[in-house]
Structures are given as C-alpha cells and as structure tokens.
Amino acid sequence: MMMKKKYRDLIIVSGIAVMIILAAVYGKRRDAETQKELIEAFFPSSQYHIERVNGNKWKLSSSNLLYSGNIYIGEGKGYNGAVSIMVQTDHQGRISQLNIIANHETPSYFQKLKINNFLKTASQVKIGDYVSGEPIDAVSGATITSRAIMQGIRNGNTKGENIAVSNSFHPSFGILEFIIVALLIAGLILQVIKNRKIRRTIRWTSLIVSFAMLGFVYNQPITLSRIVAILNGHFPDIRYEFYFYLLLGGSIMAIIFTKKNIYCRSICPFSAAQEILAKTGRAKTFHTKYYRRLKYLQWGFTLGAILLALVLNNPGAAQYEVFGAFFQLTGTVILFVVLFIVVILSLFIYRPWCNFMCPMDGVFAYVRMIRNMISK
Amino acid sequence: MIETANSSKKGNKLFALLILIAAALLILHLCMQTAELNPTCSKSNKN
Numbered sequence: 001m002m003m004k005k006k007y008r009d010l011i012i013v014s015g016i017a018v019m020i021i022l023a024a025v026y027g028k029r030r031d032a033e034t035q036k037e038l039i040e041a042f043f044p045s046s047q048y049h050i051e052r053v054n055g056n057k058w059k060l061s062s063s064n065l066l067y068s069g070n071i072y073i074g075e076g077k078g079y080n081g082a083v084s085i086m087v088q089t090d091h092q093g094r095i096s097q098l099n100i101i102a103n104h105e106t107p108s109y110f111q112k113l114k115i116n117n118f119l120k121t122a123s124q125v126k127i128g129d130y131v132s133g134e135p136i137d138a139v140s141g142a143t144i145t146s147r148a149i150m151q152g153i154r155n156g157n158t159k160g161e162n163i164a165v166s167n168s169f170h171p172s173f174g175i176l177e178f179i180i181v182a183l184l185i186a187g188l189i190l191q192v193i194k195n196r197k198i199r200r201t202i203r204w205t206s207l208i209v210s211f212a213m214l215g216f217v218y219n220q221p222i223t224l225s226r227i228v229a230i231l232n233g234h235f236p237d238i239r240y241e242f243y244f245y246l247l248l249g250g251s252i253m254a255i256i257f258t259k260k261n262i263y264c265r266s267i268c269p270f271s272a273a274q275e276i277l278a279k280t281g282r283a284k285t286f287h288t289k290y291y292r293r294l295k296y297l298q299w300g301f302t303l304g305a306i307l308l309a310l311v312l313n314n315p316g317a318a319q320y321e322v323f324g325a326f327f328q329l330t331g332t333v334i335l336f337v338v339l340f341i342v343v344i345l346s347l348f349i350y351r352p353w354c355n356f357m358c359p360m361d362g363v364f365a366y367v368r369m370i371r372n373m374i375s376k
Numbered sequence: 377m378i379e380t381a382n383s384s385k386k387g388n389k390l391f392a393l394l395i396l397i398a399a400a401l402l403i404l405h406l407c408m409q410t411a412e413l414n415p416t417c418s419k420s421n422k423n
Contacts, residue, residue: 106409107412107413286388286391288388288391288392289388294392294395297396301399301403305406308410312413316409316413317406317410320402320405320406320409332409334401334404334405335405338401338405341394341397341398341401345395349391352391356399357395357399357402
C-alpha cells in the first residue's frame with residue numbers, strides 16, 4: 001500500500017514537472033518569434049532606414065532623410081518578468097517615442113500607469129537623465145512596473161552607448177524585510193509552543209501585522225504570477241525586492257524542515273482578512289462530501305493557470321488572486337464579484353479562499369509532496 | 377470535535393454552489409485576461 005502511494009506520488013510530481021517544462025519551452029520559442037515581428041512592426045522598412053549599431057542601439061532615419069535619430073532597446077525587471085522598452089530619440093537625446101514592446105505585467109496594474117500618464121511623463125525627460133537614477137516618481141501601487149520602465153530606458157541607453165554604470169547588488173533590508181523575518185520567526189515559534197493562550201496571542205499578532213503591513217501598506221503577498229515568473233527564469237531584482245526572497249524562501253524552508261505551511265497559516269495577509277471575517281461571523285469549518293472534488297478543482301485550476309501562462313510566456317496571465325481587489329481596490333469587475341462572494345462565504349465558512357480557491361495552496365502542497373517523497 | 381458549517385444538506389450545497397460560481401468566474405477572468413495580454417504589445421505616446 002505504501003509502495004503504491006509512493007509510486008502514485010512520484011508519477012504526479014514528475015508528471016506535473018514535465019508538463020511545466022514542456023509549456024515553458026514552447027512559450028519561450030513562441031515569444032522569440034513574436035518579439036522580432038513586433039520590433040519590425042514599429043518601423044516599417046518602406047518608411048524608415050534602420051542601421052544596427054549594437055544589440056541595444058539602432059540608427060534611424062526616415063526614407064526622405066528629413067529625420068534622424070536613435071532607437072534604444074532595453075529591459076527592466078518588472079513584477080512578472082522582463083519589461084522591454086523601445087525608446088526613439090532625436091539627435092539631442094530628447095525622447096520622441098516610448099514604446100513598451102513586451103511586458104508580462106498584470107493588465108490592471110499596467111492600467112494604473114496609463115491612468116497616471118506615466119509613459120507621457122517618462123518621455124518628457126531626456127534619455128541621459130535616466131543614467132544617474134530615476135528622474136521621475138514611480139506610480140504608487142505600480143512601483144515595480146514603473147521602476148522596470150525606467151530601468152529599461154536606462155539599460156537601453158547605457159548599453160547602447162557603452163556608458164559604464166556601477167551596479168550594486170546589495171540587497172536592501174528595510175521595514176518590510178524586518179516584518180517578514182519577524183512573521184517567519186513567529187510562524188516557527190507557533191510550531192513549537194504548546195500553551196494555547198500564548199499560541200493564540202502570537203498567531204493573532206502575526207495575522208494583524210500581516211493584514212495591516214503586508215496587506216494594506218505594502219500589498220506584497222506571494223502571487224501565482226510571481227511563481228510562474230520564477231519558473232520562466234525571471235527572478236525579482238534582489239536590490240529592491242529582497243523581501244520576496246525572504247518570504248518565499250522562508251516559507252519553503254519551513255515546509256522542508258517542519259512539514260508545516262506557515263505562510264498560509266499565519267503570514268498571508270488575505271488569510272488574516274478571512275480569519276477576521278470568520279471571527280465576525282463565527283464561521284465554522286466547511287466539511288462536505290464534495291470536499292475532495294473541490295480540492296482537485298482548486299489544484300487543477302492552479303496547474304491550468306501555470307501552464308497557460310508558461311505557454312503564453314506571460315506570467316501575468318496566471319494572476320487570478322483577489323488580493324489586489326481587496327487591499328488596493330485594483331482588479332477587474334469579475335475579481336470584485338469573486339471577492340464579494342469570498343467575503344460573504346468567509347462569514348459562514350472558515351477560510352473559503354484558502355481552502356477552495358487560492359493557487360498558493362496547490363503550490364505549497366506540491367512542495368510538501370516533493371519533500372515527503374524525498375524524506376521517505 | 378469537528379465543527380460543521382451547517383448541519384443541513386441545503387446549506388452545504390449552497391456553499392459548494394457559491395464556491396463553484398466563484399471558480400467559474402475566475403475561469404472567465406483568466407480567459408478575458410489572456411485575450412487582453414495577447415498580443416503583448418502596448419503602443420503609446422507618439423509625440
């Protein structure tokens with residue numbers, strides 16, 4: 001019986017891994033062809049003469065020779081992966097056109113940049129001003145994407161012109177990182193302490209801190225699109241997002257060493273929101289004969305979203321969490337409707353999102369499955 | 377002792393149904409998001 005279970009787990013774990021690898025390979029091949037077509041689409045050869053200087057710079061002139069300038073192409077690290085920027089400048093370095101030729105950001109966050117006219121503001125600054133840093137303010141609520149665009153402009157310019165820039169790789173350790181370390185330690189302490197009263201105090205303190213800080217102030221829960229971005233080979237910038245490595249690494253380490261998913265239990269800000277709602281409505285654990293089917297639906301849905309995003313080579317396609325809608329009022333109408341259902345359900349049944357919808361449950365279950373297989 | 381949300385079968389079915397409705401809406405969200413993201417190009421700000 002044990003052997004049977006072991007083989008079944010092995011088939012599931014390796015089957016999922018093979019599907020993920022195949023989807024990622026297919027997506028990468030598909031995207032390389034699309035990008036080439038996109039660049040050519042912006043400057044058709046019938047109107048422009050383009051001469052390649054290096055991998056990041058092209059000299060541009062119109063067919064009637066009335067206009068000449070440069071095109072720079074650079075990449076910045078966005079929330080879900082690389083953001084490719086194409087900047088057209090005149091001979092004085094003034095930006096005349098700013099195009100995002102490829103991005104993997106979630107549409108609702110990208111929309112924030114459009115609403116705030118970020119691209120227009122970014123193009124009113126000379127390209128040289130980006131070399132020394134960030135000449136304009138990032139859009140609140142879409143900080144990482146804003147930074148990625150500025151980084152893309154800078155990279156295109158500095159690499160295209162061979163300008164030496166000092167890149168520090170020192171991770172920043174600020175308030176957010178401190179909170180995450182404290183929450184991880186509290187989560188580990190909860191696994192050891194037996195006294196119910198102390199456990200309750202630590203758990204509720206963690207939940208409230210997470211709810212307020214990770215939820216409303218920083219809005220940085222772990223999302224599926226981030227996991228897909230990593231599977232796709234796009235790692236967050238350690239200088240600005242060291243917290244993410246702490247959060248994901250710490251949560252996975254906790255599963256490996258304690259077998260417990262402390263992230264969902266006491267760190268996730270949306271789980272804290274559901275706990276508060278459960279307390280308000282005196283919600284109870286939902287036991288149903290459909291439990292197993294609903295669980296398979298939840299995990300199957302997560303796997304489907306991961307494969308879809310990998311095939312499209314766009315981690316943003318896997319984003320279906322309601323965190324943004326709840327903490328930042330950012331999201332599609334459908335997500336707000338789902339959020340409304342989840343909030344109502346949370347008053348009656350214990351953590352409906354975590355137990356039946358959240359993609360992170362499946363991700364951590366998969367990590368736990370690998371861990372259990374190896375330990376056996 | 378395990379607590380149950382609702383001892384009545386109707387209550388349980390209602391909650392399960394609401395979860396399924398939410399799941400169906402999430403599928404719809406993914407479909408619409410995919411359509412929006414493909415192609416991945418956003419042209420902007422031509423001066």
